[in-house]
Amino acid sequence: MISSLDGKVVLNNGVEMPGFGLGVYKVEDGNQVVRAVRAAIESGYRHIDTASFYDNERGVGKAVSESGIPREELFITSKVWNDQQGYDLTLRAFEDSLEKLGTDYLDLYLVHWPVSGKFKETYRALEKIYEDGRVRAIGVSNFHIHHLEDLLVDCNIKPAVNQVEYHPHLTQVELKAFCEKENIQMEAWSPLKRGRLLDEPTLKEIGEKYGKSVAQIILRWDIQNQVITIPKSIKEERIRENADIFDFELTKEEMTKIDGLNINERSGSNPDDF
Numbered sequence: 001m002i003s004s005l006d007g008k009v010v011l012n013n014g015v016e017m018p019g020f021g022l023g024v025y026k027v028e029d030g031n032q033v034v035r036a037v038r039a040a041i042e043s044g045y046r047h048i049d050t051a052s053f054y055d056n057e058r059g060v061g062k063a064v065s066e067s068g069i070p071r072e073e074l075f076i077t078s079k080v081w082n083d084q085q086g087y088d089l090t091l092r093a094f095e096d097s098l099e100k101l102g103t104d105y106l107d108l109y110l111v112h113w114p115v116s117g118k119f120k121e122t123y124r125a126l127e128k129i130y131e132d133g134r135v136r137a138i139g140v141s142n143f144h145i146h147h148l149e150d151l152l153v154d155c156n157i158k159p160a161v162n163q164v165e166y167h168p169h170l171t172q173v174e175l176k177a178f179c180e181k182e183n184i185q186m187e188a189w190s191p192l193k194r195g196r197l198l199d200e201p202t203l204k205e206i207g208e209k210y211g212k213s214v215a216q217i218i219l220r221w222d223i224q225n226q227v228i229t230i231p232k233s234i235k236e237e238r239i240r241e242n243a244d245i246f247d248f249e250l251t252k253e254e255m256t257k258i259d260g261l262n263i264n265e266r267s268g269s270n271p272d273d274f
């Protein structure tokens with residue numbers, strides 16, 4: 001379990017990935033994303049999660065290069081979008097992301113969604129990029145167990161990460177156990193259920209005990225569950241608040257209580273219907 005904002009999780013290929021990062025979905029390119037990423041880096045974040053689909057890679061790259069932090073101390077994830085899938089298109093999409101981010105390598109590159117009939121070819125391109133030494137780790141996103149099983153039959157390099165929707169209303173028990181068994185690191189997207197969990201009474205009550213917000217309780221629960229988490233905010237104060245979770249520990253009973261809030265409810269699409 002990581003014990004600080006720059007604490008690392010060791011992936012199945014030995015690469016160290018910060019267990020906490022900033023998500024930038026729906027953050028506008030330009031000033032908005034530059035300000036958010038700058039605030040995060042200044043607060044000690046070392047991991048940024050973007051995607052070609054978010055259309056803000058240029059701004060992320062600008063904030064990273066202006067930060068003065070050496071590139072190798074930062075961990076940058078991007079993802080290949082659905083209309084870029086297939087072997088050749090993916091190779092091109094990767095170059096495009098690098099160019100926009102203004103970097104010559106990525107730390108993690110993910111297949112954004114399991115596009116039926118295409119995701120294996122897409123993943124084969126990721127393997128090529130990895131073998132060429134241009135990305136430190138490759139993985140997938142929004143893969144159910146059956147997608148992973150299907151991919152594992154054919155791939156040469158096991159995905160290092162599966163980034164999926166994960167929060168107290170969607171605890172993904174079977175998928176998490178499968179990923180643990182296969183040594184694929186789970187990563188939580190929409191950890192705050194896009195803000196829709198912040199009035200949850202059980203979480204509020206636990207928060208009151210520690211003098212912490214509901215957001216902080218959820219993010220701490222992620223960390224104690226060994227799930228990498230990437231909350232999004234464009235507000236400096238919340239960016240700092242979200243990361244201020246390394247000075248308390250939820251009890252086993254509280255962890256179980258939060259697990260018990262699961263209702264298998266998604267805020268985003270089910271990968272089988274997308």
Ligand code: NDP
Pocket residue numbers: 022023024025026049050112141142163164188189190191192193194195198213215216230231232233234235238241242268
């Ligand atoms: P989150 O669960 O991180 O919630 C973000 C929302 O919560 C925003 O409206 C934000 O508002 C608000 N918020 C953040 N912190 C606080 C706080 N402390 N108190 C109150 N409100 C708060 O949603 P996301 O969907 O953005 O998920 C996180 C990241 O996961 C994304 O940004 C993206 O990087 C990734 N992702 C990946 C997907 C995939 O398919 N692989 C899909 C979806 C997301 P404000 O900004 O105004 O503070």
